[in-house]
Amino acid sequence: MSTPMHAPRLSRRQFLAATGSLAVTFTFPALVKRGMAAAGPATDAGSQLVDKNLVSAYVQLMADGTVRACNGHVDLGTGIRTAFTQIVAEELDVDMSQVTMVLGDTDVTPNQGPTIASNSVQASAVPMRKAAAQIRRHLLEEAARRHGVPVASLVTQNGQVLRASGERLASYGELIGNDAQSVPLAADVQLKPVSAYTVVGHPVPRIDIPAKVTGKLTYVHDMRVPGMLHARIVRPPYLGRDSGGMVASSLESVDESSVAKVRSLVKIVVIKDFVAVVARREEDAILASRLLKVKWKAPPALGSMASLTDALASQPSKQRPLSRKGDPDKALAAASHTVKATYVWPYQMHGSIGPSCGLADWKDQKLTVWSGSQNPHNLHSDIARMLDIPEDRIRVVRMEASGCYGRNCADDASADAAVLARELGQPVRVQYMREEEHAWEPKGTAQTMDVHGGIAGADSLVYRFGTRYPSNGSPLLASLLMGKEKAEATVFEMGDRTAIPQYRASDLDIVALDMAPIVRASWMRGVAALPNVFAHESFMDELAAKEGADPVEFRLRFMEDPRPIALLKAVAGKAGWQPRKAPAERPTKGIVKGRGVSQHQYVHGTFPGVGASWCAWVADVEVDLDTGKVRVTHVVAGQDCGLMINPDGVRHQVQGNVIQTVSRTLKESVSFDQNGVSSLEWGAYPILKFTDLPEVDVVLMPPDGNPPLGSGESASVPGPAAIANAIFDATGLRLREAPFTPERVRAALAAANKEAK
Amino acid sequence: MASLKLQVNGGERSVEADKDTPLLYILRNDLALNGPKFGCGLGECGACTVLIDGKAARSCLIPAGSVEGRPIVTLEGLAKGDALDPVQQAFIDENAAQCGYCINGMIMAARALLDRNPRPTDDEIKQALAYNLCRCGTHLEIISAVRRAAELQGKAAPRTAMAEGAR
Numbered sequence A: 001m002s003t004p005m006h007a008p009r010l011s012r013r014q015f016l017a018a019t020g021s022l023a024v025t026f027t028f029p030a031l032v033k034r035g036m037a038a039a040g041p042a043t044d045a046g047s048q049l050v051d052k053n054l055v056s057a058y059v060q061l062m063a064d065g066t067v068r069a070c071n072g073h074v075d076l077g078t079g080i081r082t083a084f085t086q087i088v089a090e091e092l093d094v095d096m097s098q099v100t101m102v103l104g105d106t107d108v109t110p111n112q113g114p115t116i117a118s119n120s121v122q123a124s125a126v127p128m129r130k131a132a133a134q135i136r137r138h139l140l141e142e143a144a145r146r147h148g149v150p151v152a153s154l155v156t157q158n159g160q161v162l163r164a165s166g167e168r169l170a171s172y173g174e175l176i177g178n179d180a181q182s183v184p185l186a187a188d189v190q191l192k193p194v195s196a197y198t199v200v201g202h203p204v205p206r207i208d209i210p211a212k213v214t215g216k217l218t219y220v221h222d223m224r225v226p227g228m229l230h231a232r233i234v235r236p237p238y239l240g241r242d243s244g245g246m247v248a249s250s251l252e253s254v255d256e257s258s259v260a261k262v263r264s265l266v267k268i269v270v271i272k273d274f275v276a277v278v279a280r281r282e283e284d285a286i287l288a289s290r291l292l293k294v295k296w297k298a299p300p301a302l303g304s305m306a307s308l309t310d311a312l313a314s315q316p317s318k319q320r321p322l323s324r325k326g327d328p329d330k331a332l333a334a335a336s337h338t339v340k341a342t343y344v345w346p347y348q349m350h351g352s353i354g355p356s357c358g359l360a361d362w363k364d365q366k367l368t369v370w371s372g373s374q375n376p377h378n379l380h381s382d383i384a385r386m387l388d389i390p391e392d393r394i395r396v397v398r399m400e401a402s403g404c405y406g407r408n409c410a411d412d413a414s415a416d417a418a419v420l421a422r423e424l425g426q427p428v429r430v431q432y433m434r435e436e437e438h439a440w441e442p443k444g445t446a447q448t449m450d451v452h453g454g455i456a457g458a459d460s461l462v463y464r465f466g467t468r469y470p471s472n473g474s475p476l477l478a479s480l481l482m483g484k485e486k487a488e489a490t491v492f493e494m495g496d497r498t499a500i501p502q503y504r505a506s507d508l509d510i511v512a513l514d515m516a517p518i519v520r521a522s523w524m525r526g527v528a529a530l531p532n533v534f535a536h537e538s539f540m541d542e543l544a545a546k547e548g549a550d551p552v553e554f555r556l557r558f559m560e561d562p563r564p565i566a567l568l569k570a571v572a573g574k575a576g577w578q579p580r581k582a583p584a585e586r587p588t589k590g591i592v593k594g595r596g597v598s599q600h601q602y603v604h605g606t607f608p609g610v611g612a613s614w615c616a617w618v619a620d621v622e623v624d625l626d627t628g629k630v631r632v633t634h635v636v637a638g639q640d641c642g643l644m645i646n647p648d649g650v651r652h653q654v655q656g657n658v659i660q661t662v663s664r665t666l667k668e669s670v671s672f673d674q675n676g677v678s679s680l681e682w683g684a685y686p687i688l689k690f691t692d693l694p695e696v697d698v699v700l701m702p703p704d705g706n707p708p709l710g711s712g713e714s715a716s717v718p719g720p721a722a723i724a725n726a727i728f729d730a731t732g733l734r735l736r737e738a739p740f741t742p743e744r745v746r747a748a749l750a751a752a753n754k755e756a757k
Numbered sequence B: 001m002a003s004l005k006l007q008v009n010g011g012e013r014s015v016e017a018d019k020d021t022p023l024l025y026i027l028r029n030d031l032a033l034n035g036p037k038f039g040c041g042l043g044e045c046g047a048c049t050v051l052i053d054g055k056a057a058r059s060c061l062i063p064a065g066s067v068e069g070r071p072i073v074t075l076e077g078l079a080k081g082d083a084l085d086p087v088q089q090a091f092i093d094e095n096a097a098q099c100g101y102c103i104n105g106m107i108m109a110a111r112a113l114l115d116r117n118p119r120p121t122d123d124e125i126k127q128a129l130a131y132n133l134c135r136c137g138t139h140l141e142i143i144s145a146v147r148r149a150a151e152l153q154g155k156a157a158p159r160t161a162m163a164e165g166a167r
Helices: A010-017 A080-092 A120-147 A172-176 A209-214 A282-291 A308-313 A328-334 A376-387 A410-424 A434-440 A477-481 A529-547 A551-558 A562-575 A647-666 A719-731 A742-756 B023-030 B086-093 B103-116 B122-128 B139-166
Strands: A021-026 A059-062 A067-071 A099-103 A154-157 A160-163 A168-171 A181-185 A229-234 A251-255 A265-271 A274-279 A293-296 A318-325 A338-345 A357-363 A366-371 A394-398 A428-431 A447-457 A460-470 A505-515 A591-604 A610-624 A630-640 A695-700 B002-008 B011-017 B049-052 B055-058 B071-073
Touching: A059 A080, A059 A120, A059 A172, A067 A080, A067 A120, A080 A099, A080 A120, A120 A154, A120 A160, A120 A168, A120 A172, A120 A610, A160 A172, A168 A172, A209 B086, A209 B103, A229 A282, A229 A410, A251 A265, A265 A282, A265 A410, A274 A282, A274 A410, A282 B023, A308 A338, A308 A447, A308 A460, A328 A447, A328 A460, A328 A505, A338 A529, A357 A410, A366 A376, A366 A410, A376 A394, A376 A410, A376 A477, A410 A428, A410 A477, A447 A505, A447 A529, A460 A529, A529 A551, A529 A591, A529 A719, A551 A562, A551 A591, A562 A591, A562 A610, A562 A630, A562 A695, A591 A719, A610 A719, A630 A647, A630 A719, A647 A695, A647 A719, A647 B139, A719 A742, B002 B023, B011 B023, B049 B103, B055 B103, B086 B103, B086 B139, B103 B122, B103 B139, B122 B139
Parallel strands: A021 A181, A067 A099, A229 A428, A366 A394, A460 A505, A630 A695, B002 B071
Antiparallel strands: A021 A059, A059 A067, A154 A160, A160 A168, A229 A274, A251 A293, A265 A274, A318 A505, A338 A447, A357 A366, A357 A428, A447 A460, A591 A610, A610 A630, B002 B011, B049 B055, B049 B071
16 A cells, blocks of 8 residues: 655645755555544544655754654653654654654644554654654665765764764755755665664653753643733532533533632633633632532432442443353352452542643644643544534644543643634633642542452363443543533443453353443553452462462463563562462551552553563562551562563663552542542541652563563553552452442451451 | 742842742742642641752742742752752763653752761661652662762762862
């Protein structure tokens, strides 16, 4: 398949016109089919203003020798800007300082799908790398032609073409001149061998940090443009619920006189349940949002969330078989040891420290939106649909923002700003308040996993597994509240992530119970996989305990792939793992210590999915049986992600994921009342503090010639089970519902004591 | 509206605003100082931290009118010309930021800590930062950075003393 060159769009021409640049056509087959929205965030949805089949979409060499590289993925605080810069500098043989990365600007960057699942290095860097390689190849050929020497006699180094002897022939800039060029390219361009890498694979400092520690980086929250107004949104009382008849139909009245005294108030915008106040000064917008008297209908009561098992079990679902093998019923009947249990994961928040912010400007019938979105191209087409504006009259510019770890309200704040900018014909900045982000951010969904499995043979398992995941892609709030989009919860088939355990099984029955969200919910770090692996790896521990086997040895017996086997052994070794059996006696008071293990690969994307890194944890805990408080004191977390672009970056990401996962596992659960979300500030939704930190040791497996795999997020996946298993080791108590709060531990202890009597 | 006179980063700034406007909005919107960030408006997270009279304070809760005439230092005011504050340098050296949204608060709280306790233990660092929230999980790098900042300062201090002694 080839894509012909076409007349560039105005924006692209402007972008290229600044100086001569080398643009190379490049074709490759479309990787994904359309129409798979229900399978998760569509990897090819969203605007496509930049032709993905052009090398110039990824890498542009300027006449002054500088390089502009573009990627549709964005940096969510994970260091991907640095890693991408390394990749381009390496493949093109230029210094990193010569490369500027443009990430997620819909006029400039190709749509490479959502920035999810820590997939940027593994997938979206690939065409960029090929483009850089092709430009380097072209430069060698051009120098060879000009000097009448064979290409093979030339080398590139630091932006120059040299003879093998080291004699300089030309700089890159001299070779491309002042006219924009286009060079067609075969898809099978030869890439630099890993053995020749001098930048990739070596630790480099993050390029964004100096600006971040001096206040010089402009986050989306920091954008100011002339004439900019400040808006706050006044929300309906159905907090954090985005489906049902009450959406876009609950407003009764707005008393505009209630804000008459707010000095710099400019306008009150009311479109069905979308109510906003706009002022010249930010504090006045906040004041107006608090003073504005709005009458709402009382929302229909949210069903009880006291038992998540019951809430999810009563949500209509559709069974989707994922894997079936052997005869599970027969194998279970004959199994030597079996475990039947339900594991429960709570609703959790992304919990960005900065509530979402968006800025939009409507000028000359064109809309520019500055956004912290994870998926600027999807946001682009969503805004176009919401406002009935053609995509080519909208530009979404991704700015750095507070870390999001998934779908927070970044898109919503941007869409709100777009609505208001058009209403007012002026730039409008929308900043969410803390309680607003807490209430309305699409939650990482609760999930329940039903397991029934056992030991079917000497080295094979029988495993029956069903997982409920009531979550979708969370349509734009503004679109729902204005009644532009119907508030009908769609079903996303994403519960299948890592639903299949990576252990030898003779008999399998794995199903996803797909269901619509109960409250507003969307993907969050370790999407579906983290809860699923909590179940798999708790189950393995329960089974090992029943058999009286050591949890590490027990797992190794059923593992087949040499890479995770080597990883588990390395992590156990680093932790000084001593073989252990289930505790013989159950302590009843004082502080007790224990350690647990867990391992799995993170498999994400449309089923059967793509494998990212393997990860293993050994966690040490202290449990105070008098108070019920659990402390994770030490974690050894190991990861095999193949080639590491920036080993320092990988290490920091693993550490960050370990700490966030300890927080999620010990502390975090969203609470609800009959209106909706009731955790509306940090006091009601505590996260891990400096005084709760574990020590962390990171084990990074040598790449051994393996290509890079998604990294970081994978490290969160085995965490919850490792902690549950450590609590069991310490106390003999099996906790199957997270978070492991003091109340839960005390309740488990009381139940066990009652049973013992 | 009133004319407020604020001492910010060593200079006097006049701003027309209500006296009860939280200092944060004045710093950001009127003085274009983007270091302090809005995180919660409730004093819970620490993203908005500035130094007032050398002590870490949460600018989202402090009425601007109440700090007229008192020295206010923001992240932008830490460096002396091109020379970064040792705390900033240490955060760069230790790669102590992911998204970086909380980092203003971490640096300002660390600066205040080192001013009152130049050689803090790890426990003292953790206590000083206990009410600054980070969601990316950068805590371990941040602790290393504060430790390193204390070392950098410790190394710089004797040199200064010697230089002064020689004068």
